[in-house]
Amino acid sequence: MEEIHNRIKSLRIERNLTLKELSDQTGLSLSFISQIERGTSSLSISSLKKISDALGIHINYFFEDEQENQTFVVRKDDHHTFTTTKGSQIYSRLTGTFSNRRLEPMKVTLPPHMHEEHPYSHSGEEFYYVLEGEVVFYLNDEKYHLYEGDTIHFPSSLIHQWENPLETESIVLSIVTPIIF
DSSP, rough: HHHHHHHHHHHHHTTOOHHHHHHHHHTTOHHHHHHHHHTOOOOHHHHHHHHHHHSOOGGGGGGGGGTOOBOOOOGOOOOEOOOTTTOOOOOOOOBBBTTTOOOEEEEEOOTOOOSSSBBBBBBEEEEEEESEEEEEETTTEEEEEEEEOEEEEETTTSEEEEEEEEOEEEEEEEEEOOOOO
């Protein structure tokens, strides 16, 4: 348990967050966050999940042995695909696994006529490279139509959403910070 407390404090400091900012982002009290970092309070899984979300990491990070689970190469057959409850895009994780990674590289397949319904913004950066097809990005009130070989890179704080205008799949290489999944 002590290792979890140390990792929380290290990640908070690394991300230049104050105790108050982490408290605000998690909805947990400032004194509770302080007690967690000092190792004087026990931590429920739901509180740990709130903290991991605020720090932009997966909750599994706190339970992994840093040296045992390092992976730098991900072979084609080992790409794990998944979808989210918010969209029909298919994500393929391309990343290795090691502590303190900051990038989330993925291959994203956008189904025909997919249109993200709700624009959103958050902290971080996003980079996309269109591998196949076309993708339309909306950043604030600007529309950017990208074709195969085009790229876009923007701060995630802009209100953004995307769509595939084609009757066929479009595929993009996506690299975002912080780590999302």
